[in-house]
Amino acid sequence: MSRVSPRQDxxxxxxxxxxxEFCEECSLALRRFVGKMNGVHSxxxxxGRIVITYDxxxxxxENVLKITRDSIEKLGYKMSE
Numbered sequence: 001m002s003r004v005s006p007r008q009d010x011x012x013x014x015x016x017x018x019x020x021e022f023c024e025e026c027s028l029a030l031r032r033f034v035g036k037m038n039g040v041h042s043x044x045x046x047x048g049r050i051v052i053t054y055d056x057x058x059x060x061x062e063n064v065l066k067i068t069r070d071s072i073e074k075l076g077y078k079m080s081e
Contacts, residue, residue, distance in 0.1 A: 016050045017080035033071040
């Protein structure tokens with residue numbers, strides 16, 4: 001079975017600020033929670049910011065933000081408004 005690569009136009013990036021920097025364990029947990037979603041290509045967590053690259057033919061921006069917010073809050077953090 002061959003894997004079809006998404007078109008460049010379908011790849012989107014979301015940047016989310018959090019109120020404080022994640023500890024290493026929480027950073028790994030967030031990568032597992034969000035990174036396992038079908039359509040997420042990468043998740044970078046550094047210095048109070050999360051950047052998620054995803055395929056918008058598989059995920060909506062709203063869905064990515066909701067799952068990210070829920071995951072962050074489960075870890076005891078909050079997104080900056």
